[in-house]
Amino acid sequence: MTSREQTRLFTLPDSGAWPEDLPRKVADKATVVGWALIQWPWLAKSLSGGTKAAKAALLARLGLPADALPNLGSWKADTGLLHLLVDHIEAARPANVVELGSGASSLILAKALSLNGGGRLTSFDQHADFVAATHGWLKEHGVDADMYAAPFARAQLDWPGAWYDLKHLPDTIDLLLIDGPPWTIHPFVRGSAEVLFERISIGGTVMLDDAARPGERVIAKRWRDRWPNFDFELRHAGTKGTLIGKRVG
Numbered sequence: 036m037t038s039r040e041q042t043r044l045f046t047l048p049d050s051g052a053w054p055e056d057l058p059r060k061v062a063d064k065a066t067v068v069g070w071a072l073i074q075w076p077w078l079a080k081s082l083s084g085g086t087k088a089a090k091a092a093l094l095a096r097l098g099l100p101a102d103a104l105p106n107l108g109s110w111k112a113d114t115g116l117l118h119l120l121v122d123h124i125e126a127a128r129p130a131n132v133v134e135l136g137s138g139a140s141s142l143i144l145a146k147a148l149s150l151n152g153g154g155r156l157t158s159f160d161q162h163a164d165f166v167a168a169t170h171g172w173l174k175e176h177g178v179d180a181d182m183y184a185a186p187f188a189r190a191q192l193d194w195p196g197a198w199y200d201l202k203h204l205p206d207t208i209d210l211l212l213i214d215g216p217p218w219t220i221h222p223f224v225r226g227s228a229e230v231l232f233e234r235i236s237i238g239g240t241v242m243l244d245d246a247a248r249p250g251e252r253v254i255a256k257r258w259r260d261r262w263p264n265f266d267f268e269l270r271h272a273g274t275k276g277t278l279i280g281k282r283v284g
Contacts, residue, residue, distance in 0.1 A: 052161035052187055119272050120147065128151050130154045130207075138169065160185065185201050201231075204231070204234065207235075210239065243280075244277055
């Protein structure tokens with residue numbers, strides 16, 4: 036899912052996504068190396084994207100052809116997360132869904148929305164060519180979304196690494212899926228997503244993929260401390276874990 040980065044250890048995004056005026060800190064690179072040694076058991080486990088039966092059930096559930104999804108696992112979404120997304124859309128029928136990190140989840144989200152209330156997906160990824168290709172892929176399967184290239188800019192608040200230069204955001208977000216940027220920028224890179232939490236509607240939901248990973252557990256701890264108006268729960272529906280936060284007031 037998180038665009039096309041490979042999860043080779045220590046791989047950083049290519050220059051096409053990283054602005055020249057945003058230097059990569061030596062300390063961030065060192066942190067990536069250190070955390071890679073901590074996270075390798077999780078990374079090995081995440082190579083599995085779920086069983087063939089779970090994938091087939093997901094596609095049948097949405098009326099998609101058997102060959103609609105590429106092989107899952109590694110940096111792609113796993114079937115556990117994708118089923119969670121469909122469950123949520125069926126139950127909550129969100130009007131505005133925002134996704135950070137395009138890919139397999141883009142198709143699943145767009146298709147589930149089309150079948151359950153007709154909400155709109157806005158998806159962001161750092162690679163413009165990948166965004167265009169994914170948008171075309173969605174149209175081949177009869178669904179659409181607002182998809183934008185969002186190059187990296189400076190990290191937000193007190194988080195390390197980088198963050199997306201986000202434009203065209205809806206004023207209100209009912210479901211926010213965070214599956215980017217890649218951890219190879221920094222293990223805590225997705226923490227900056229909290230800059231969007233004020234846009235989450237009352238009763239709206241945040242989902243952080245890869246939440247069983249050590250770096251994301253640190254992020255979750257900080258978010259729990261900073262956002263008492265969200266109820267956070269770690270779910271182990273797939274190989275990677277999903278942190279689900281619901282805004283309660």
